[in-house]
Amino acid sequence: MIYMAVMGHGTVGSGVVEVIHTNKYQVEKNLGEQVCIKRILDLRDFDVPYADLFTKDFNDILEDDDISVVAEVMGGIHPAYEFTKSLLERGKSVCTSNKELVAAKGAELLQIAADHHVNYFFEASVGGGIPIIRPLHTCLAANRIEEIAGILNGTTNFILTKMIHDKMDFSDALKLAQELGYAERNPSADVDGHDACRKICILADLAYGKNVAPEAVHTEGISSISLRDVAYADAAGYSIKLIGRTKPEGEGLLCMVSPALLPKESPLAGINGVFNGILVRGNAIGDVMFYGQGAGKLATASAVVADMIDMAKSKDCVTSLSWVDDGKNYVVDYKTTRVAFYVRLQGKDLRNKIYRQFEKVTFIEHLREAEDEIAFITPVMVEKDFYARIAALSSHGVQLKNSIRVLDY
Amino acid sequence: MIYMAVMGHGTVGSGVVEVIHTNKYQVEKNLGEQVCIKRILDLRDFDVPYADLFTKDFNDILEDDDISVVAEVMGGIHPAYEFTKSLLERGKSVCTSNKELVAAKGAELLQIAADHHVNYFFEASVGGGIPIIRPLHTCLAANRIEEIAGILNGTTNFILTKMIHDKMDFSDALKLAQELGYAERNPSADVDGHDACRKICILADLAYGKNVAPEAVHTEGISSISLRDVAYADAAGYSIKLIGRTKPEGEGLLCMVSPALLPKESPLAGINGVFNGILVRGNAIGDVMFYGQGAGKLATASAVVADMIDMAKSKDCVTSLSWVDDGKNYVVDYKTTRVAFYVRLQGKDLRNKIYRQFEKVTFIEHLREAEDEIAFITPVMVEKDFYARIAALSSHGVQLKNSIRVLDY
Numbered sequence: 001m002i003y004m005a006v007m008g009h010g011t012v013g014s015g016v017v018e019v020i021h022t023n024k025y026q027v028e029k030n031l032g033e034q035v036c037i038k039r040i041l042d043l044r045d046f047d048v049p050y051a052d053l054f055t056k057d058f059n060d061i062l063e064d065d066d067i068s069v070v071a072e073v074m075g076g077i078h079p080a081y082e083f084t085k086s087l088l089e090r091g092k093s094v095c096t097s098n099k100e101l102v103a104a105k106g107a108e109l110l111q112i113a114a115d116h117h118v119n120y121f122f123e124a125s126v127g128g129g130i131p132i133i134r135p136l137h138t139c140l141a142a143n144r145i146e147e148i149a150g151i152l153n154g155t156t157n158f159i160l161t162k163m164i165h166d167k168m169d170f171s172d173a174l175k176l177a178q179e180l181g182y183a184e185r186n187p188s189a190d191v192d193g194h195d196a197c198r199k200i201c202i203l204a205d206l207a208y209g210k211n212v213a214p215e216a217v218h219t220e221g222i223s224s225i226s227l228r229d230v231a232y233a234d235a236a237g238y239s240i241k242l243i244g245r246t247k248p249e250g251e252g253l254l255c256m257v258s259p260a261l262l263p264k265e266s267p268l269a270g271i272n273g274v275f276n277g278i279l280v281r282g283n284a285i286g287d288v289m290f291y292g293q294g295a296g297k298l299a300t301a302s303a304v305v306a307d308m309i310d311m312a313k314s315k316d317c318v319t320s321l322s323w324v325d326d327g328k329n330y331v332v333d334y335k336t337t338r339v340a341f342y343v344r345l346q347g348k349d350l351r352n353k354i355y356r357q358f359e360k361v362t363f364i365e366h367l368r369e370a371e372d373e374i375a376f377i378t379p380v381m382v383e384k385d386f387y388a389r390i391a392a393l394s395s396h397g398v399q400l401k402n403s404i405r406v407l408d409y
Numbered sequence: 410m411i412y413m414a415v416m417g418h419g420t421v422g423s424g425v426v427e428v429i430h431t432n433k434y435q436v437e438k439n440l441g442e443q444v445c446i447k448r449i450l451d452l453r454d455f456d457v458p459y460a461d462l463f464t465k466d467f468n469d470i471l472e473d474d475d476i477s478v479v480a481e482v483m484g485g486i487h488p489a490y491e492f493t494k495s496l497l498e499r500g501k502s503v504c505t506s507n508k509e510l511v512a513a514k515g516a517e518l519l520q521i522a523a524d525h526h527v528n529y530f531f532e533a534s535v536g537g538g539i540p541i542i543r544p545l546h547t548c549l550a551a552n553r554i555e556e557i558a559g560i561l562n563g564t565t566n567f568i569l570t571k572m573i574h575d576k577m578d579f580s581d582a583l584k585l586a587q588e589l590g591y592a593e594r595n596p597s598a599d600v601d602g603h604d605a606c607r608k609i610c611i612l613a614d615l616a617y618g619k620n621v622a623p624e625a626v627h628t629e630g631i632s633s634i635s636l637r638d639v640a641y642a643d644a645a646g647y648s649i650k651l652i653g654r655t656k657p658e659g660e661g662l663l664c665m666v667s668p669a670l671l672p673k674e675s676p677l678a679g680i681n682g683v684f685n686g687i688l689v690r691g692n693a694i695g696d697v698m699f700y701g702q703g704a705g706k707l708a709t710a711s712a713v714v715a716d717m718i719d720m721a722k723s724k725d726c727v728t729s730l731s732w733v734d735d736g737k738n739y740v741v742d743y744k745t746t747r748v749a750f751y752v753r754l755q756g757k758d759l760r761n762k763i764y765r766q767f768e769k770v771t772f773i774e775h776l777r778e779a780e781d782e783i784a785f786i787t788p789v790m791v792e793k794d795f796y797a798r799i800a801a802l803s804s805h806g807v808q809l810k811n812s813i814r815v816l817d818y
Binding site: 019020022023025026027029030031032123129130131134135138139140141142143144209267270282283284285286287288289290291292293296298299301302303305306308309310313314316317320 | 544547551693696708712717726729
């Protein structure tokens with residue numbers, strides 16, 4: 001019998017209990033042993049059939065030597081960090097869906113786990129239920145990872161999908177996402193890209209073995225995208241997605257989150273609604289993509305419970321999951337990297353002024369209602385250089401309405 | 410230092426050597442140890458820089474106690490089966506890309522491996538380099554698998570893509586696939602669906618824990634598909650793909666390979682060229698899809714080498730990969746299951762005759778050049794029943810030009 005505990009009984013936590021209950025047969029068949037949730041930690045009271053399992057005292061889990069497997073699904077860094085640290089030091093394996101904690105403290109917690117011959121798993125921290133952490137670490141272990149690019153946040157992808165397919169503007173699409181429970185009342189973590197940022201940091205940590213701090217990662221959200229931009233992108237054969245991406249760049253890493261125009265044929269461009277997709281480019285395997293529900297109670301719980309099963313199974317084999325946090329920042333200044341831009345400008349005599357700054361651009365000719373507006377795509381250039389030219393244009397009375405990177409996967 | 414051997418130096422075998430050589434840094438970093446390919450078994454002679462590693466004598470590998478990890482990439486059942494058995498009994502871990510062997514003897518070889526505390530891995534046997542075996546076994550372990558449906562053969566998907574996008578007919582598309590090296594000179598294993606059949610058998614074995622023999626699986630190829638069918642499907646909003654699928658059906662399993670019309674919005678419908686895609690539907694996770702190159706030298710080698718790394722790492726922990734072969738056939742008669750059909754008929758007074766057999770059908774009105782031809786989609790019905798109605802129609806002088814199942818993922 002494997003005794004387990006769950007810390008946090010919010011959406012994911014209650015989903016973990018539900019999945020273990022509903023799929024007890026599969027769970028125990030795959031584990032080869034019976035499982036029992038012995039404790040659930042939450043400060044709130046719940047009127048559920050298993051109310052007797054609840055405790056408000058963390059020590060009821062920490063000091064219970066029966067409990068060998070714990071799921072931390074509280075979210076936030078404190079006290080999740082302190083609790084996880086104590087549990088690992090006590091010789092208990094811990095898994096989590098807490099991207100904020102893994103992105104901030106993953107390297108340290110993995111080291112503590114290794115030192116105490118237990119596991120710290122976090123499959124659910126990226127892509128919800130989508131298998132990505134294990135496949136990246138194990139199945140792609142023979143590859144040099146050339147690039148990772150992903151639609152890592154379902155809420156923003158839902159909003160963009162509504163803007164693209166239903167011509168809903170950003171604020172209406174956001175309102176709908178909130179009504180449907182996809183977005184929080186304070187949607188900043190999603191729409192400003194912070195959630196996607198934590199996830200791309202975790203993927204970069206794993207793929208390149210170096211700690212990438214979310215604070216070091218340039219992060220843009222989707223709130224400035226208008227239906228005009230969506231329409232111009234569409235006319236030029238692109239879809240706008242919020243993309244987190246990382247790749248080696250010189251001695252360091254490029255790691256950033258921003259909206260991007262993707263060619264409609266791109267596998268990522270076809271991912272709609274709350275779904276996530278993560279594209280991994282390896283030097284042997286080429287492109288592989290992982291697709292599924294990036295959030296949601298049961299989907300996320302599915303990954304947490306899979307981690308719990310795996311931790312219970314691999315008591316004696318500690319994973320080699322790890323990356324080094326040597327305090328250095330390996331993230332290069334994105335302004336020094338090369339990319340193409342979609343640009344929408346307003347002003348007079350635009351073409352001549354544009355030609356004076358950009359030798360060669362592709363104008364998006366369609367839907368040019370307004371005489372004083374124009375949209376085009378630049379060649380690939382160093383970002384710094386791009387901003388300088390835009391600055392020069394505005395000094396000639398040209399107003400930048402929006403600029404969005406153009407990626408090619 | 411981990412000493413390894415490779416049995417077979419064809420496309421995949423030479424790819425394995427190349428990947429281990431090219432990505433030595435990643436391989437050894439991920440493994441945490443140095444690796445050395447000590448022996449390569451092949452009956453042919455090769456003029457390669459590492460020619461000194463070759464042997465024609467299997468015993469040079471079997472009896473070399475340094476060698477703990479062996480990749481079997483010979484293909485075919487004999488002597489791969491005998492070699493693998495001996496190596497496992499000798500306490501060496503073996504991995505393979507040999508779908509024919511895994512589909513036929515997987516249950517037995519996994520049992521032998523377990524009995525001797527070694528591993529038998531086969532990530533590369535399905536989907537080439539695409540991670541699917543481990544994710545299905547580990548990351549989705551908390552799910553009841555409700556269905557698996559996949560584009561499992563890159564050659565046929567390339568041919569169908571050419572027919573759909575370039576209006577090339579089957580034989581020209583096949584010729585092109587052969588010129589490009591995607592199809593064998595004898596293309597039967599691909600175009601008749603046998604390759605896809607072995608792969609869906611392996612996925613069914615894993616997902617449901619029962620052995621599914623390829624001989625028990627109804628398998629149809631793509632050679633009967635005409636450009637007329639492609640055009641009708643397109644007009645009705647579908648793409649034609651070769652789909653291997655399995656799901657629980659009553660006390661048994663539905664497991665079959667056949668062409669199918671998929672709605673164009675389906676994630677599988679968007680998979681083109683030599684790419685594969687595998688959709689797994691779990692009761693907790695919902696739909697997840699794995700996408701990538703299903704074949705090719707380096708992509709397949711990427712999965713084989715990942716298995717070699719994992720086997721070297723997990724010396725002391727034997728995987729729980731297994732399924733039972735109790736000699737029983739769990740595959741239900743597909744004719745007793747329910748599905749909708751696309752039908753193309755030729756004859757006179759077709760609509761009246763059709764209405765006499767099928768109360769309710771959806772005619773595909775577009776591109777009806779020929780007065781004596783008609784295409785339509787039936788309601789979902791038991792297959793037996795469908796064939797009876799078609800038989801009745803032909804007894805009234807109506808000729809069945811083609812019928813293809815309509816699936817909805």
